[in-house]
Amino acid sequence: MPSEEPRRNEFGQTIGRPVTWTVRPAVVPVTLVGEHVRLEPWGPRFLEDLYASTVTGSPASTWTYLATPPLDSPDGLGQWLDGLDADPGAVPLVLCRPDGRAVGTASYLRLDHLNGSVEVGAIAYAAELQRTTAATEAMYLMMRHAFDDLGYRRYEWKCDSMNAPSRRAAQRLGFTYEGTFRNALVYKGRNRDTDWFSITDDEWPAVRSALEGWLAPDNQPGGTQERSLEQFRA
Template sequence: MPHNEFGQPIGPAVPGWTPRPAIEPVTLTGRHVRLEPLTQAHAGLLYAPMVTESDPRIWTYYPHPPRMTWPEFGAYVAGLLHLPAAVPLAVRGPDGAGLGVACYLRIDPANGSAEVGGIVYASALQRTTAATEAMVLMMQHVFDDLGYRRYEWKCDSLNEPSRAAAARLGFTYEGRFRQAAVYKERNRDTDWFSITDAEWPALRSAYAAWLDRANFDDAGRQVRTLEQIRAATGR
């Protein structure tokens, strides 16, 4: 632990640090999924997959009704487009089908920090290879393309699927912000998770090994889970 001239402990040096580029609207393409800058025009593509064709429980931990009307859904998309320090992305399949939404939030280029949030996957996307690949593509852009130091994940502390997804992807649990918000006339405690640039290389290798074609049989079933691969690499 370094100390200053007064004998006080101080944080490790970050030599040569300069602010990172801002995260701009970007298209990210993988083998199973494509993310592209969200526009109001995507509302028509996403409404049925995310509302009428999805389990309404996907909206439980968001401040939106589970069976939004078309005008309500249009307002939801418009709201995402006006979030401060955010880049919302539409998630689409290789065939162009609408599959969901994910956002870069709390973008802080000066400190090299950003959050992934506002993630709403249609039922058709949940628990698929494409769902994982979408998250990996977003991380790769932040760490590899832009050189950020910190990537955050936050969720309602009672949202067990989100907590499990963060753990599966290798995010580190950092703590709980009690009574952090009120939505749908109820309290939200928010759990915080993160990945740092020091952790990223091992995680990147684990993701690549899991997404490798050789890790899936002819029926598309995984040979090794991501957790098994991470455990073998110490992440």
């Protein structure tokens, strides 16, 4: 089919497609409940379990790509999450097993309710949570809240360009690579080039359908997937 002619204004300049838009609600601390995981707003009551699962119970490589204070005691982990909690552009959440034990963190970042955009980041999964159904469900619940509950237009994922597992996770979940911001940050005494990914509201229905199909019990009899998430998207 022929490509659609670009819109032009009265000066002959090309302009973007029209959007009917009203300001959306701000992201605020929220509890999100799934079948395999529960996300709750960060609070000190989670620190003991979280430190045991994500620091002493996980390899140190879990923290390579996160700019945290030293984690040789629970205080460093608490300072990191308290700092996110104090940031008006962030909402840190704690990932809990159904029994309430804390096994990871993830945060809404770069909150922009005026334009309907938010990032997911500051993700730290305990070794026991990585590559599990609960890990994927947590990301699905956060996306669903942003798009379906709040009506946002854009959901972002960013990572150190050297962080191959994070890049793979973004692509597996349905994010689209947008480019690399070179020399974007300095942390832990090293350079960070940042890879940007996103899902937009027009892409979300297909992404949601694939995630819901993959999470469905009939796709995981006995805890083993019948079809991969990539196969559902295809």
